[in-house]
Amino acid sequence: MNYLQQTMKRVLMGPGPSDVDPRVLEALSRPTLGHLDPHFLEILDEVREQLKYVFRTTNELTLAMSGTGSAGMETCFANLVEPGDPVLVCINGVFGMRMADVAERCGAVVSRIEVEWGKVFDSEQIEQALKNKPAKVVSIVHAETSTGAGQPLEEISEIVHNHGALLLVDAVTSLGGMQLEVDAWRIDACYSGSQKCLSCPPGLSPVTFSSAAVKKMDQRKAKVQSWYLDLSMIRQYWGGERLYHHTAPVNMNYALLEALKMVSEEGLEHRWQRHVNNHQILKAGLEAIGIQFLAQPGHQLPMLNAVAVPEKVEDLAVRRQLLQEFGIEIGGGLGAFKGKAWRIGLMGASATQGNVMLFLAALEKCLAAQPYRFEKGAALAAAIAKAEN
């Protein structure tokens, strides 16, 4: 084991984890308390209050699940769905596909609607799908990390509720980085991850549930198939009774609380705006050297910039050089986009003008070693011009 390797500091500009502020790392390393210690229970109460703030909700059933974002996804399906329940899953990337897989494993009868990767759904498509086949739950990804597409939710929510269904939203990549309104948009179940725009290390999954979702859970006939993710028990630990269920990841909750405090100190709207500003600077720079965004114009995510790897440019060689020479991590493509996409994250603490400029300079250097023609310096010039606006 080489300790130098283990302590290496990267610039995390991939699809998550994002850079973690030293304040959060310091909180993570505080002495471990017992999971039933009164002081730790106060910390959990505060985690819940801070999560309500970032989710924009008053939902009492708001907490951090003891797993990563995918555990949050499974929590939502395992608790909301009973075997045989019809569920409509909207798929425009990897995480929609994952939702369908998870829902089926939970016994749902899944209907899928799909649009091309990079595109978003029109509310009429959802309306049509629900007319064709009613569903008890409609699930959709707010920010598709595999394509960089941001899905508008307000109209879809209205349609879903008009059809008597519950709306389940994947906000893994969006929470804390762009507008998400759990209450105002009537989202019934929503999950996220600690390591994206909240800039906490990976390991916890914030979730929140509306009273309608809680009602459906309360009326379950079958036990939740996952003991570990069973909210009927976990609620009694996070709630008043403080019944032991499993040993909460104590230190991870310290870190999440500190990360959430940093969000509320910055102010959620300011944080959203910071993500947009840095995305626009990055985009100006990339487009100036001919790099194309993959997501539908008007729906490109600020925190996850998915772009096409230019023809003849060697995906892996560029990403390896970025990592080795500059310590910059960006993501490659997943699924249908494997080998064809770069996913450049500007999430939470990573969404800084400094990172944008560093990345563009580093990318220009790496592209100069590739069979790719572009005007040297153009990316930075365009980015600086955009930043001065």
Next chain:
Amino acid sequence: MNYLQQTMKRVLMGPGPSDVDPRVLEALSRPTLGHLDPHFLEILDEVREQLKYVFRTTNELTLAMSGTGSAGMETCFANLVEPGDPVLVCINGVFGMRMADVAERCGAVVSRIEVEWGKVFDSEQIEQALKNKPAKVVSIVHAETSTGAGQPLEEISEIVHNHGALLLVDAVTSLGGMQLEVDAWRIDACYSGSQKCLSCPPGLSPVTFSSAAVKKMDQRKAKVQSWYLDLSMIRQYWGGERLYHHTAPVNMNYALLEALKMVSEEGLEHRWQRHVNNHQILKAGLEAIGIQFLAQPGHQLPMLNAVAVPEKVEDLAVRRQLLQEFGIEIGGGLGAFKGKAWRIGLMGASATQGNVMLFLAALEKCLAAQPYRFEKGAALAAAIAKAEN
């Protein structure tokens, strides 16, 4: 939020988490790397090698699940059991009960055998149960955290395998604190937690699987019902292909590796002996003031000392005073032992002579405020005498 509260340092002598060494807390707080970063993948490789050492196994499928010990339990059942599989669950405390619940949620047809809480199973009981009703999997708890009873496994393993079943063992509390021999005892599936005798914060669950267990998984017809815990995918991330499944809890793996290094630096056998020594000192002290152990003589765990709350002594008042005046956390009783037991942990970094002496002194002070007669100073005197042996 009171920061002083959050940074409070306790003496963790409950059923886990145990005290975490500053070296481990420092590792936890190192800069976050990406979950596909080549350096992080090297760290995972080393976690696996170190886990093989503590599990005493050469099993290739050895890794840390991204959840707490109960997620490890569910991982074992969800992957090994297919709907309709007959499973024998041995119950002598809370965690045996939990195994039966989890197994049923995974679709197992569960048979239960039970012995009184605090007692351990005789190999003949297992033999008889398997003769009455064959099972594909037999599950049993090595160290029952709710009762302090340690279950011998060697003979049982032979019987289980003679009946063609797989042996699934809960080693949450035993791993790193007492002899556990995954290969020599032919344990097919074994799970633990990071926060007990490994003295890492809670949040990861080490698991290991024999080739027979892997073979059963490979022959599955049904998908594993939990996507998050599906080893057929997780193996491809921990193994050679490095396929993305979920974002590993990066910093928690740093901490686990550091904690495991501390185990191997101490040497596993020395560590087991340290636990026994401190248990004996504690036991001498407690018995000198009339405190009785709840587990069967000869099978009392070194790391989890479950004792009866003496008559007329107020359980909660004593535990509150220990916490408030001395910062010492011990556990109360669970389930059948609720209000009747104290569970005094001596796990990993908490298993020190200093902690034993501090605890006995503190307990004497707290008991002096209760309607309980004992010779003041006797606990410490007996402990010191034992320690001098």
